[in-house]
Amino acid sequence: MRLAALLLLAAAPLAAQSVRSRLEGRVPAAAVPAVDSLVRTAAGEGLPTEPLVQKALEGGAKGVPAPRIVAAVQLNLSELRAARELLVRAGDVPPVTAGEVTTVAWALRRGLPEPVVERVVAALPRPPRAAALHAVADLVAHRFDPDSSADLIIAAIRQGVREERLLDVSTAAVHEVQRGRTRPEALAAVRRRLPDVPPAPKPARGTVARARRPAPPPPP
Amino acid sequence: MSRTPIDPRIHDALDGGLARDALSPEARRAVERLEQAARLLAAPPAGSLEARVMAAIRRPAPSRLERLVRWLRTPRAVTLRFRPVWSLAAAVAAAAAIVATSGEEPPAFGEHEGIAQFVARFPGARSVHVVGSFNDWRAGTIPLDDPDHDGVWRAAVVLPVGTYEYMFLVDGERWVPDHLAERLVADDFGRENSVVIVRPVRR
Numbered sequence: 401m402r403l404a405a406l407l408l409l410a411a412a413p414l415a416a417q418s419v420r421s422r423l424e425g426r427v428p429a430a431a432v433p434a435v436d437s438l439v440r441t442a443a444g445e446g447l448p449t450e451p452l453v454q455k456a457l458e459g460g461a462k463g464v465p466a467p468r469i470v471a472a473v474q475l476n477l478s479e480l481r482a483a484r485e486l487l488v489r490a491g492d493v494p495p496v497t498a499g500e501v502t503t504v505a506w507a508l509r510r511g512l513p514e515p516v517v518e519r520v521v522a523a524l525p526r527p528p529r530a531a532a533l534h535a536v537a538d539l540v541a542h543r544f545d546p547d548s549s550a551d552l553i554i555a556a557i558r559q560g561v562r563e564e565r566l567l568d569v570s571t572a573a574v575h576e577v578q579r580g581r582t583r584p585e586a587l588a589a590v591r592r593r594l595p596d597v598p599p600a601p602k603p604a605r606g607t608v609a610r611a612r613r614p615a616p617p618p619p620p
Numbered sequence: 621m622s623r624t625p626i627d628p629r630i631h632d633a634l635d636g637g638l639a640r641d642a643l644s645p646e647a648r649r650a651v652e653r654l655e656q657a658a659r660l661l662a663a664p665p666a667g668s669l670e671a672r673v674m675a676a677i678r679r680p681a682p683s684r685l686e687r688l689v690r691w692l693r694t695p696r697a698v699t700l701r702f703r704p705v706w707s708l709a710a711a712v713a714a715a716a717a718i719v720a721t722s723g724e725e726p727p728a729f730g731e732h733e734g735i736a737q738f739v740a741r742f743p744g745a746r747s748v749h750v751v752g753s754f755n756d757w758r759a760g761t762i763p764l765d766d767p768d769h770d771g772v773w774r775a776a777v778v779l780p781v782g783t784y785e786y787m788f789l790v791d792g793e794r795w796v797p798d799h800l801a802e803r804l805v806a807d808d809f810g811r812e813n814s815v816v817i818v819r820p821v822r823r
Contacts, residue, residue, distance in 0.1 A: 472808035
């Protein structure tokens, strides 16, 4: 534990240095020191820094003024803190992984109530939980009741459905609504069929042949 | 059938024993017709087999081109015999060759890689790029294509498995969310980003 903390402290300056080089030229110069400071704070607290860097780069790309970029990064930092607190409350032992903190922050940004997130986290004691939380958030985005949505996904987890297959559970419920069922009927219908839900279609052969990796960024 | 006897004087004239002037005009015409008939009989027939063979032998040999043209124009009977197993194997090999040579080589996928598909309708746009957390919000690295100029722009992108926020950048200046995306999230700058979850290709 102490060794981990020491390594974290030793790595923080290096990480901050590379962050500054990523920001310069792509984010308004006035925002760079403040964003850099927020990133250092996050690193010092053991929180993930990449979401903060991404938010600053996004603001720079969209031509957002410096004060609004700094405010957005600050908001993201507070969301990451809230996500970590939630994870600890739900039973995770610190230090929680950066990936899980980011995932929970995502779920909260997508509008999931904190108690619902806590229930899903507690139902999946070991990471990864991203697919489970996105599956619940997808249902809520389609106006399913948050608690009932969490019930369905937790039931699927208990039936052995894991990771990306949990997204197929929420998709199956949405399809039931599209076939004319009410939302409670749709959730009940999918729950009866668990763990059997149709898998997402694989990419078509033409799509696979056409797929390309992003081009490397141009030299500075 | 009765035969008309020939005048003996005509015989003599044909044998050369009597001068033609000594004959009557009618007998002289008969002698000339008989001599003409004898000349025709003496000449070999024009369409005889021998004549045709000899004519062909004497004709100059045709050139290679003439022989080729003649061979090509000559109808020929062909007997086709095949074994179904070889025909099937040949068909499979041909199909494999067509598939292998059609389009560019698809990328090899890692265990933690998937494909994100982007489709958007921007009639009249000069360029469309997708920009997001998968490319550090850097414009220009993932262009969408509209090869048939129908206003529908597409891209299929190989990305690491994960969740990403993105927007379309139209003509290098207009930021537009993906209206076909199933997930949207506030971007903290007054707009909404679209969200894509990339699942592994190798499931």
